[in-house]
Amino acid sequence: MTAPHGPDARITSAIPPRTVFPAAEDFRSTHGDEAPCITVRNFSFWYGTHQVLHDLTFSVPQRAVTAVIGPSGCGKSTFLRSINRMNDLIPETRATGELIVEGRNVYERGLDLVAHRQRVGMVFQRPNVFPKSIYQNVAYGPTLNALIPKADVPDLVEDCLRRAALWDEVKDRLHSPATGLSGGQQQRLCIARALGNQPSTLLMDEPCSALDPGATAKVEELILELKRDYTIVIVTHNMQQAARVSSLTGFFESGVLVEMGPTRQIFTAPTHERTEAYITGRFG
Amino acid sequence: MNPRAYRRFKSHVMVGLMGVAVLVAVLPLLAILVSLTLKGASSLSLAFFTNTPVPAGETGGGVLHAIVGTLMIVGIASLIGVPIGIGAGIYCAEYPASRLAGITRFVSDVLNGTPSIVVGVFVWTVVVAQQKHFSAFAGSIALAILMIPMVTRTTEELIKLVPVSLREAALALGYPRWRTSLTIVLRTALPGIVTGALLSVARAAGETAPLLFTALGSQYLSFNPDQPMAALPLVVFTYASGPYEEWHQLAWATALVLILVVFLLSVAARLATRQRFSSNG
Structure with missing residues (x-):
């Protein structure tokens, strides 16, 4: 990667010496021996003839935040979008190897994509609320997938909005258009909407950019x-953010x-020279 | 002249030219409205809207038959044309690379540029000549043929304007594709599609040539779409080309009513767009 050193790159990548890694501690204490939620084995991915992911093998633990960092174009978003098969929208893509979520290979024939996407929620780079009311945004997923009896939907909506720390801000205007919220509120509404589906896993593609x-x-x-209740995989350009929220960090470069490893280790004692170069802002 | 003053001079000249262009563009419209109002308004009265024509030579009479006729013919045309147009537009937007979408796009563009009288003659051949009589329904078919390509193209363009991120959001929530298209994408594009449909209705309401060969026109109030029926543009045509001075008066007044109908539809279209939600707040 020969991306130039912009001033931005320096600001976002310089990790202050005494950064705390709040998430790292409880990863060690509580998630030592739980079964992994996502297992990736020899996974490769192509757009047409262009291979963007090369033979990935690793696993993502349950109920923890796993951050994926790396320079632009390294394939981290492609990886994230492979997990719920959003890449299907792009014609002529191809995947080999295994990407196992909750025991099922996501790319196997006959996978119920609707059920899979209900279990694996996604939050996008820009808030993309539906041009409907705040309430409807959250209620749509569970109503569509008939996850709960109709009568319970209002309670679920409230619960999701509370979990997304949005309830107090919107409880008096649940039925006004979601597009009237601020950008930050819209993004939290998108998170609440994803929670409405009662997923096990949340994918976040640079949710704060x-x-x-x-x-x-x-x-x-x-x-x-x-992360107490959900497995979270987050792609981020902001390395301080990765340090703040994640227990585990993976560094991608050129699709590899x-x-x-544990976030603390990646940021303080990376074993690979390229990782060190990236997190200290020498490239990317 | 120093360079800055020269630039300012050029700017003023260009702004002036644009202003003249705007005037020239708006002038015919204003002239039409003013002359219609001057010549037609005097003949407008409540009776004009509630009566049917009287025999030539007598004064009075109205165009109720033509107002009813226009509403019926255009109404039936919309019932046929708008759903087909929207459906075809959705198809073209959802499967943009398919062969059928390419053909539909091409045919729509050609049809959009086809003179409406050609459509009238065509419908005369395939409907009127087969049935051996003129009918309002044949007129509706002709107008529907004119509306379909317009609605198809606007629907496709408006659906394409819906951000991909909204589609992704729905799919990521586990919506099947058809449901995403209908409930999220179409719903978001709907105000614009309604505007497009109303504009095509307004255009159809003003068409004369296709109706000459199909609905033909009539002197009587009729609600039977299987029979010839009057329509506002046909009445304008008949009265304006007739020999009597009263008829010319009636033609002006009818033209004014027609313009009002089209104007009301345009205003409705504007209101429909104004309620559009913006997708990024």
């Missing part, structure tokens, strides 16, 4: 809260997993 610092802090707080 379109948010201001205040809204970013709220979403990060929320992520730390949510260079290194993966």
